[in-house]
Amino acid sequence: xxxxxxxxxxxxxxxxxxxxxxxxxxxxxxxxxxxxxxxxxxxxxxxxxxxxxxxxxxxxxxxxxxxxxxxxxxxxxxxxxxxxxxxxxxxxxxxxxxxxxxxxxxxxxxxxxxxxxxxxxxxxxxxxxxxxxxxxxxxxxxxxxxxxxxxxxxxxxxxxxxxxxxxxxxxxxxxxxxxxxxxxxxxxxxxxxxxxxxxxxxxxxxxxxxxxxxxxxxxxxxxxxxxxxxxxxxxxxxxxxxxxxxxxxxxxxxxxxxxxxxxxxxxxxxxxxxxxxxxxxxxxxxxxxxxxxxxxxxxxxxxxxxxxxxxxxxxxxx
Amino acid sequence: xxxxxxxxxxxxxxxxxxxxxxxxxxxxxxxxxxxxxxxxxxxxxxxxxxxxxxxxxxxxxxxxxxxxxxxxxxxxxxxxxxxxxxxxxxxxxxxxxxxxxxxxxxxxxxxxxxxxxxxxxxxxxxxxxxxxxxxxxxxxxxxxxxxxxxxxxxxxxxxxxxxxxxxxxxxxxxxxxxxxxxxxxxxxxxxxxxxxxxxxxxxxxxxxxxxxxxxxxxxxxxxxxxxxxxxxxxxxxxxxxxxxxxxxxxxxxxxxxxxxxxxxxxxxxxxxxxxxxxxxxxxxxxxxxxxxxxxxxxxxxxxxxxxxxxxxxxxxxxxxxxxxxxxxxxxxxxxxxxxxxxxxxxxx
Amino acid sequence: xxxxxxxxxxxxxxxxxxxxxxxxxxxxxxxxxxxxxxxxxxxxxxxxxxxxxxxxxxxxxxxxxxxxxxxxxxxxxxxxxxxxxxxxxxxxxxxxxxxxxxxxxxxxxxxxxxxxxxxxxxxxxxxxxxxxxxxxxxxxxxxxxxxxxxxxxxxxxxxxxxxxxxxxxxxxxxxxxxxxxxxxxxxxxxxxxxxxxxxxxxxxxxxxxxxxxxxxxxxxxxxxxxxxxxxxxxxxxxxxxxxxxxxxxxxxxxxxxxxxxxxxxxxxxxxxxxxxxxxxx
Numbered sequence: 001x002x003x004x005x006x007x008x009x010x011x012x013x014x015x016x017x018x019x020x021x022x023x024x025x026x027x028x029x030x031x032x033x034x035x036x037x038x039x040x041x042x043x044x045x046x047x048x049x050x051x052x053x054x055x056x057x058x059x060x061x062x063x064x065x066x067x068x069x070x071x072x073x074x075x076x077x078x079x080x081x082x083x084x085x086x087x088x089x090x091x092x093x094x095x096x097x098x099x100x101x102x103x104x105x106x107x108x109x110x111x112x113x114x115x116x117x118x119x120x121x122x123x124x125x126x127x128x129x130x131x132x133x134x135x136x137x138x139x140x141x142x143x144x145x146x147x148x149x150x151x152x153x154x155x156x157x158x159x160x161x162x163x164x165x166x167x168x169x170x171x172x173x174x175x176x177x178x179x180x181x182x183x184x185x186x187x188x189x190x191x192x193x194x195x196x197x198x199x200x201x202x203x204x205x206x207x208x209x210x211x212x213x214x215x216x217x218x219x220x221x222x223x224x225x226x227x228x229x230x231x232x233x234x235x236x237x238x239x240x241x242x243x244x245x246x247x248x249x250x251x252x253x254x255x256x257x258x259x260x261x262x263x264x265x266x267x268x269x270x271x272x273x274x275x276x277x278x279x280x281x282x283x284x285x286x287x288x289x290x291x292x293x294x295x296x297x298x299x300x301x302x303x304x305x306x307x308x309x310x311x312x313x314x315x316x317x318x
Numbered sequence: 319x320x321x322x323x324x325x326x327x328x329x330x331x332x333x334x335x336x337x338x339x340x341x342x343x344x345x346x347x348x349x350x351x352x353x354x355x356x357x358x359x360x361x362x363x364x365x366x367x368x369x370x371x372x373x374x375x376x377x378x379x380x381x382x383x384x385x386x387x388x389x390x391x392x393x394x395x396x397x398x399x400x401x402x403x404x405x406x407x408x409x410x411x412x413x414x415x416x417x418x419x420x421x422x423x424x425x426x427x428x429x430x431x432x433x434x435x436x437x438x439x440x441x442x443x444x445x446x447x448x449x450x451x452x453x454x455x456x457x458x459x460x461x462x463x464x465x466x467x468x469x470x471x472x473x474x475x476x477x478x479x480x481x482x483x484x485x486x487x488x489x490x491x492x493x494x495x496x497x498x499x500x501x502x503x504x505x506x507x508x509x510x511x512x513x514x515x516x517x518x519x520x521x522x523x524x525x526x527x528x529x530x531x532x533x534x535x536x537x538x539x540x541x542x543x544x545x546x547x548x549x550x551x552x553x554x555x556x557x558x559x560x561x562x563x564x565x566x567x568x569x570x571x572x573x574x575x576x577x578x579x580x581x582x583x584x585x586x587x588x589x590x591x592x593x594x595x596x597x598x599x600x601x602x603x604x605x606x607x608x609x610x611x612x613x614x615x616x617x618x619x620x621x622x623x624x625x626x627x628x629x630x631x632x633x634x635x636x637x638x639x640x641x642x643x644x645x646x647x648x649x650x651x652x653x654x655x656x657x658x659x660x661x662x663x664x665x666x
Numbered sequence: 667x668x669x670x671x672x673x674x675x676x677x678x679x680x681x682x683x684x685x686x687x688x689x690x691x692x693x694x695x696x697x698x699x700x701x702x703x704x705x706x707x708x709x710x711x712x713x714x715x716x717x718x719x720x721x722x723x724x725x726x727x728x729x730x731x732x733x734x735x736x737x738x739x740x741x742x743x744x745x746x747x748x749x750x751x752x753x754x755x756x757x758x759x760x761x762x763x764x765x766x767x768x769x770x771x772x773x774x775x776x777x778x779x780x781x782x783x784x785x786x787x788x789x790x791x792x793x794x795x796x797x798x799x800x801x802x803x804x805x806x807x808x809x810x811x812x813x814x815x816x817x818x819x820x821x822x823x824x825x826x827x828x829x830x831x832x833x834x835x836x837x838x839x840x841x842x843x844x845x846x847x848x849x850x851x852x853x854x855x856x857x858x859x860x861x862x863x864x865x866x867x868x869x870x871x872x873x874x875x876x877x878x879x880x881x882x883x884x885x886x887x888x889x890x891x892x893x894x895x896x897x898x899x900x901x902x903x904x905x906x907x908x909x910x911x912x913x914x915x916x917x918x919x920x921x922x923x924x925x926x927x928x929x930x931x932x933x934x935x936x937x938x939x940x941x942x943x944x945x946x947x
Contacts, residue, residue: 031650033459038650039558059649063560113353121459121645122371207352209375209384211563211594213648229599231749237580238591239385269648271564272374273352388671391719398719398762402672435670435915435930547944574919577671577912581720588671588723590912593920600920601910604724604748607883609909609923609947622944623922630925 005171058109074100083261083296103166105173108155154264157182217269258304261296324510336363344410371458376570420475422570451476460641464529471525543626556614563594565643673764686824710797714767721753731800782812788881819861872897900938
């Protein structure tokens with residue numbers, strides 16, 4: 001059964017396209033695997049009946065806006081996704097005027113890895129979401145699991161319950177900001193000895209196969225030529241040597257300072273389960289502590305990497 | 319090899335058999351890593367995890383490593399010394415891979431083990447390896463080997479095939495002389511009785527018929543792809559493609575690579591690294607020209623390469639239906655769906 | 667087993683700057699071991715991988731004739747983002763570099779035998795055509811072929827390479843040389859205008875003739891119809907392609923056009939062959 005948000009989404013999308021207010025709607029549709037969803041690109045109002053919205057809609061769709069700069073686009077955005085849009089506006093990557101933000105309410109999105117662990121596809125006959133429950137049908141009968149037990153790690157500590165910017169609200173949520181400290185894991189790591197931190201980092205990095213899914217899924221990673229692809233000068237190699245892998249991630253993360261909104265797209269895209277959020281979280285924490293800055297809060301504020309002030313913290317200089 | 323070579327062991331004895339193998343071979347097998355398994359060198363038979371249908375990474379890196387030294391060099395301006403000495407590969411057993419992955423190795427053979435320009439290091443790794451395959455007794459949700467004309471008990475590419483019998487026993491059959499040698503070295507006496515042979519045949523039959531989907535017709539598909547190259551068939555899926563290397567890196571048959579020099583001061587090495595047709599850099603000329611400038615061209619290249627160009631060149635679609643790209647693509651680009659759509663597509 | 671990735675080490679004997687903007691240089695390479703030069707047995711149209719150790723490898727067409735017994739010559743254009751071409755341009759005579767090859771197919775000399783040959787080159791891409799002309803003009807080969815007509819163009823007179831050699835060809839009775847530039851200067855006495863226009867104006871006969879074509883994509887694109895208008899069938903128009911390449915031996919998977927690998931099935935293709943391939947080059 002279609003949810004009210006889904007119904008409204010289909011109506012609004014069809015209207016925007018048929019009145020030519022937008023050329024393209026970027027949203028979600030059913031995928032091919034179980035109840036999975038995937039990004040959808042709709043230009044024809046007749047196809048808007050394909051659009052869905054449910055707790056599996058994890059993808060941060062703002063990553064696709066770079067490819068459609070010449071179009072008027074409507075985009076479905078969860079509250080945390082709107083923070084990425086703010087970042088892109090701040091960095092002059094998208095024109096606010098050519099963008100229609102369809103803000104959808106979010107109760108947290110399901111982590112595909114947790115879902116797979118609970119309901120391995122080969123043992124599952126069907127999956128359905130009803131209210132706040134996931135209903136798993138296996139050969140051994142039906143099982144109900146509360147959706148909140150399946151949420152992505154970032155959603156378990158989410159404080160972003162309202163869109164920062166929007167043009168149309170497709171629904172509302174009663175969700176309250178989480179009280180859990182989203183940086184708890186990072187603070188624990190930060191307390192450890194440098195040797196332990198390094199070992200943690202090496203263990204995480206050794207899973208990486210440098211497929212660049214993290215970079216390519218990240219809305220803030222839009223450099224025309226990524227430093228890792230540059231040839232003159234060539235900054236680093238592309239071998240499987242751990243140092244090459246680490247330099248890639250460290251450099252990318254530093255470039256995320258004051259830009260990473262913690263949306264978790266990197267984590268969701270990774271085929272090897274590398275937990276980058278552990279480290280990007282530290283970068284976000286630093287931006288907060290040193291610059292009192294939260295990426296994605298306000299399109300009018302200049303981000304720390306784009307500004308300079310004599311009072312900037314500079315202890316790291318000799 | 320006839321079935322009178324069949325060996326039968328209780329499943330619980332598998333670790334001991336692997337330990338026996340370890341005294342003469344390096345053994346590489348699926349071991350747990352995070353929430354999945356991957357092929358690793360084992361030091362004890364009980365490290366092997368055969369529960370998941372497929373490992374996260376295919377075993378291709380054992381023949382075609384993600385990074386491989388081609389040669390080392392020492393240079394000053396006048397004098398260059400090259401060191402073409404390759405890593406020594408001791409005899410090894412690649413244990414517990416699935417029929418799809420074993421079949422994929424025969425495809426890599428066609429690329430690397432050629433009459434001219436034979437790829438030395440690939441061939442050395444390949445020759446040193448005995449492939450022991452475990453037939454599948456269940457399918458993962460993303461499996462589609464049957465669509466590619468194979469089946470869960472396919473023996474192509476295997477030196478030994480192991481089939482699980484219903485009573486927690488394993489039937490082990492050598493398929494090649496390499497396989498025979500392994501069973502002699504890792505001392506497994508011929509033990510099968512007539513009912514065992516019957517049970518083995520039954521298990522093979524069951525596995526072969528586990529999936530009734532109709533196989534693709536590779537030649538027909540290749541012809542069709544040639545005619546729809548410029549059509550609107552390619553206008554949709556690329557839109558959500560993130561242009562990452564997940565599909566190609568996890569694929570057991572994708573074999574594209576880059577060659578680069580890694581040097582510090584006067585010494586260094588030339589290496590080859592896995593590369594991916596999904597990356598824009600892959601075909602970018604030094605002049606700035608790119609024959610495949612946008613993602614639509616690159617996704618089309620991947621499909622064309624697997625289901626048309628390799629059929630022209632090697633008489634075989636370079637896909638074994640292992641399902642890794644299907645299950646790990648972050649945006650659900652699903653080869654099974656694309657194959658279905660291709661068969662149904664009427665435009666041109 | 668011979669290792670196909672291991673290069674010969676060769677010494678740069680001489681470096682010539684070929685153009686006014688100084689971004690095209692010709693490198694004469696000699697093998698320290700004469701036997702290796704014999705092993706390096708090639709036919710005009712083939713290419714090789716040149717490497718500067720530490721910078722990497724780059725595929726370059728062979729510019730000398732197989733009959734130039736003592737050395738092998740390559741002409742290299744430097745691109746701002748080209749790591750290897752830049753490293754090569756920074757080399758000095760006496761330096762040792764790597765050479766791997768020869769690779770690819772070559773111009774169809776069997777098919778060319780006894781025919782008139784029209785050769786059309788543009789800019790820096792004239793390298794393998796220079797190899798071909800040196801070969802055809804050799805006293806032991808010249809009588810095996812008919813009339814040779816050579817068209818060569820560039821944007822400006824200063825961008826025409828192999829200047830002295832081509833001038834010497836122009837003095838010979840057994841080859842017709844037609845030079846053209848888009849932007850002539852005051853001293854320019856030959857044709858002006860783009861290459862296809864000059865080909866159309868001179869109108870070489872297509873009966874029992876074959877055309878070899880190598881140049882920038884835009885020149886190739888417009889010269890093919892010009893040659894067709896003169897009666898050259900697609901099978902008798904031969905061109906050479908460039909693609910980003912790494913291995914040179916049909917394995918690394920990047921230089922394909924359809925099911926053909928430019929490195930082993932090319933770089934030389936007839937226009938008839940290219941018409942059957944996806945237009946993705």
